[in-house]
Amino acid sequence: MSLHPVIERVTARIAERSRDLRDDYLARMDALRTRNPARARLSCGNLAHGFAAAGADKPLLRAARGGNIGIVTAYNDMLSAHQPMEHYPALIRAAARNAGGAAQVAGGVPAMCDGVTQGRDGMELSLFSRDTIALATAVSLSHDMFDAALLLGVCDKIVPGLLIGALSFGHLPVLFVPAGPMTSGLPNKEKAAVRQRYADGKASREELLEAEAKSYHGPGTCTFYGTANSNQMLLEVMGLMLPGAAFVNPGTPLRDALTVAATEQALKITALGEHYTPLAKTLDEKAIVNAMVGLAATGGSTNHAIHLVAVARAAGLRIDWDDLDELSRATPLIARIYPNGGADVNHFQAAGGLGFAIRELLDAGLLHADIHCVHGGDLRAQAQEPDQIDLKLRWRAPLVASLDDSVLRTVAAPFDSEGGLRRLSGNLGRAVVKVSAVAPEHRSIEAPARIFDSQDALLDAFKAGQLDGDFVAVVRAQGPRANGMPELHKLTPTLGVLQDRGQHVALLTDGRMSGASGKVLAAIHVVPEAIAGGALALLRDGDRIAIDAEAGALDVLVDAATLAAREPVRFDLAPNHHGLGRELFGVMRQAAGTAEQGACSLFVEG
Ligand SMILES: O=C(O)[C@H](O)[C@@H](O)[C@H](O)[C@H](O)COP(=O)(O)O
Numbered sequence: 198m199s200l201h202p203v204i205e206r207v208t209a210r211i212a213e214r215s216r217d218l219r220d221d222y223l224a225r226m227d228a229l230r231t232r233n234p235a236r237a238r239l240s241c242g243n244l245a246h247g248f249a250a251a252g253a254d255k256p257l258l259r260a261a262r263g264g265n266i267g268i269v270t271a272y273n274d275m276l277s278a279h280q281p282m283e284h285y286p287a288l289i290r291a292a293a294r295n296a297g298g299a300a301q302v303a304g305g306v307p308a309m310c311d312g313v314t315q316g317r318d319g320m321e322l323s324l325f326s327r328d329t330i331a332l333a334t335a336v337s338l339s340h341d342m343f344d345a346a347l348l349l350g351v352c353d354k355i356v357p358g359l360l361i362g363a364l365s366f367g368h369l370p371v372l373f374v375p376a377g378p379m380t381s382g383l384p385n386k387e388k389a390a391v392r393q394r395y396a397d398g399k400a401s402r403e404e405l406l407e408a409e410a411k412s413y414h415g416p417g418t419c420t421f422y423g424t425a426n427s428n429q430m431l432l433e434v435m436g437l438m439l440p441g442a443a444f445v446n447p448g449t450p451l452r453d454a455l456t457v458a459a460t461e462q463a464l465k466i467t468a469l470g471e472h473y474t475p476l477a478k479t480l481d482e483k484a485i486v487n488a489m490v491g492l493a494a495t496g497g498s499t500n501h502a503i504h505l506v507a508v509a510r511a512a513g514l515r516i517d518w519d520d521l522d523e524l525s526r527a528t529p530l531i532a533r534i535y536p537n538g539g540a541d542v543n544h545f546q547a548a549g550g551l552g553f554a555i556r557e558l559l560d561a562g563l564l565h566a567d568i569h570c571v572h573g574g575d576l577r578a579q580a581q582e583p584d585q586i587d588l589k590l591r592w593r594a595p596l597v598a599s600l601d602d603s604v605l606r607t608v609a610a611p612f613d614s615e616g617g618l619r620r621l622s623g624n625l626g627r628a629v630v631k632v633s634a635v636a637p638e639h640r641s642i643e644a645p646a647r648i649f650d651s652q653d654a655l656l657d658a659f660k661a662g663q664l665d666g667d668f669v670a671v672v673r674a675q676g677p678r679a680n681g682m683p684e685l686h687k688l689t690p691t692l693g694v695l696q697d698r699g700q701h702v703a704l705l706t707d708g709r710m711s712g713a714s715g716k717v718l719a720a721i722h723v724v725p726e727a728i729a730g731g732a733l734a735l736l737r738d739g740d741r742i743a744i745d746a747e748a749g750a751l752d753v754l755v756d757a758a759t760l761a762a763r764e765p766v767r768f769d770l771a772p773n774h775h776g777l778g779r780e781l782f783g784v785m786r787q788a789a790g791t792a793e794q795g796a797c798s799l800f801v802e803g
C-alpha cells in the first residue's frame with residue numbers, strides 16, 4: 198500500500214522545517230558513537246568507581262568486554278503502574294549476564310502519579326516533573342559506562358521525560374520496559390457515574406471511595422486510555438518497545454519473559470555488534486509522524502499535543518499543532534477505549550490490541566513502515582502479539598478480524614472518519630480539543646462566558662447553585678508560566694452533571710485536562726496563555742464565546758476595538774509559587790515555552 202498523501206506531505210514538511218536542527222543533532226550523536234564498550238574510554242579511577250560494587254559483573258566490567266546496559270528506573274510505590282518494576286533490575290541483571298553482558302541501575306527518576314495529585318497543589322509540579330525526569334535521566338546516563346539503556350517507566354510525564362533525557366544519548370540503543378495494565382476492576386464508566394452522583398450530592402464519600410478502590414485495585418497501569426496508556430501505544434508505533442509488550446499484565450510469566458527479551462535485544466543492537474540501532478536513528482520524523490497518527494487513530498491523550506512537541510525537539514525535530522490537526526483529519530478513529538467509549542485497555546488488547554491497529558494503519562498507508570524498530574525489524578514486524586509456547590517467547594501475527602468491534606475496528610469501517618484530536622484557532626488564540634470523547638451534538642457551542650481564575654472557584658460556584666443555563670467556563674491563568682499548567686480534571690464530574698441536566702456547557706482554559714477527561718467539550722492548552730498576553734485575560738463574564746471543534750474555530754464575539762480597549766486582568770499567582778515544592782520550580786515556569794512549543798523549560802535556544 199502506498200503512503201497516504203497527507204502522511205507523506207506532513208512528514209516532508211517536518212523534515213524540511215527541521216533540517217538544520219536535525220542535522221546538527223545527528224552529527225552530535227554520531228560523534229558520541231564508539232565501536233568499543235563505552236567504559237573503555239574511562240580512566241582507571243573512573244572505571245573502578247563504576248564497577249566497585251558490581252559483584253559478579255566486576256570481571257566483565259573491568260575487562261571492558263561485552264555490553265553494559267544502563268537501567269534508568271522510575272520505580273516507586275506511588276504509581277500502581279510502576280510498583281511492579283521494583284524487582285525488574287534484578288531480572289535484567291541476570292538476563293544480561295546470561296547473554297554475555299552486564300546491566301547496572303544507572304539512576305532513578307522521580308515519577309508523579311497524576312491520579313494522586315489530581316485537583317491538588319502537587320498537580321502544579323506535574324508538567325515540570327517531565328523536564329525534571331529528563332534531567333535525572335541525563336544525570337543517570339552521564340556516567341558514560343553504558344552501551345545501551347533500558348528505561349523503566351510507563352506513566353504520563355515519565356515516558357516523555359525519560360525519552361527527552363535519553364535523546365541526549367541518542368548514540369545508544371534504547372528500549373522501554375513497561376509493566377503493563379492492571380487487570381480490569383470496576384468499569385471506568387461506572388466509576389465516573391459514582392463521581393457524578395457524589396458531585397451532585399447523591400452519593401456518600403464512603404460509596405465514592407469504595408468505587409474508586411474497586412477501579413484502582415492493584416499493580417499495573419490504570420485501565421483507562423489516558424496519557425500513560427497513550428504512551429505505550431506511542432512507543433510501539435515509534436518502534437521503541439518489543440512488539441506487543443505494551444498491554445501484557447504485570448506479574449505474569451509473559452511479562453517477565455518480555456523483560457528478559459528486551460534485555461537480550463538491547464545487548465544485540467549495541468555498536469559492539471552488527472545490528473547497531475541507536476535511538477537517534479529510530480526516533481526520526483517518520484517515527485514522530487507515526488506517533489501523531491497513532492494518537493489520532495486511537496483517541497489518545499491531549500497531553501501528547503504538548504509532550505510529543507518536546508520529545509521531537511529533543512530529537513532535533515520541530516512539529517506543531519497544524520501537523521497534528523492535518524494528520525488527525527486524515528486518520529480514522531479505529532479504537533474506543535474509555536473515555537472514548539466504555540471499554541478499557543484490557544478489552545482493547547483482547548479485541549486485537551496494537552498489533553491489529555498497527556497492521557490496519559500500515560495497510561492503509563497511514564503509518565511509515567520503514568522505521569528502525571528496536572526489535573530489529575520495521576514497523577510491519579512490530580504488528581505482532583507476544584505469546585509463550587512451552588515457556589518460549591514467540592510472536593504471532595495480529596488477529597485478522599477484531600474480536601469486538603465496539604472497541605476496535607478496521608480503517609475501512611471506523612468509528613469516525615477523522616481522528617480524535619483537533620487544533621482550534623481564532624481571536625482567542627490556538628487550542629487543542631479531543632473530539633473522540635465528545636458526542637457530536639456537544640462538539641460546538643455559542644454561549645456566555647463564566648470566568649474563573651481557579652478550578653476551585655468554579656466548583657464553589659457549582660456548590661452555591663450559581664451555574665445555571667448554558668455557558669462556557671473560562672478557567673484562566675493555568676498556563677505553564679502561570680502555575681505549571683495543571684490538569685483540571687477535577688472539573689469533569691461537575692461539568693458532566695451540568696451537561697447531563699441538559700445544560701449546554703464547555704470548558705475553555707490555558708491549562709490541561711487529563712487524558713482520562715472526556716464527554717464535555719474542552720478547548721485546552723490555549724496559547725498565548727492568559728499571563729503572557731493571551732486574550733483570555735481580556736474576557737469578561739457574559740462575553741459570548743463560540744467554540745466549534747469540527748470547524749476548528751475558537752472566538753469571542755466581541756468586536757476587535759472593544760477587546761483591544763480592555764485592560765488585561767492581572768492575576769495574583771503568589772499563592773501558586775509556594776507550597777509542596779512549587780517554590781523550587783520558578784526557573785522552569787519562567788523558562789517554559791508555550792504549550793504548542795511543548796511547554797518545555799529545557800531548550801533555551803527554543
Ligand atoms: O493524563 C492522564 O491520563 C491523567 O493525568 C491520569 O494519569 C490521571 O491519573 C488522572 O487523574 C486519572 O484519572 P482520575 O483522576 O479520573 O482517576
Ligand code: SF4
Nearest residue numbers: 310311312352419425
Ligand atoms: S495512569 Fe495516572 S493514575 Fe494511574 S498510575 Fe499512572 S499516573 Fe497514576
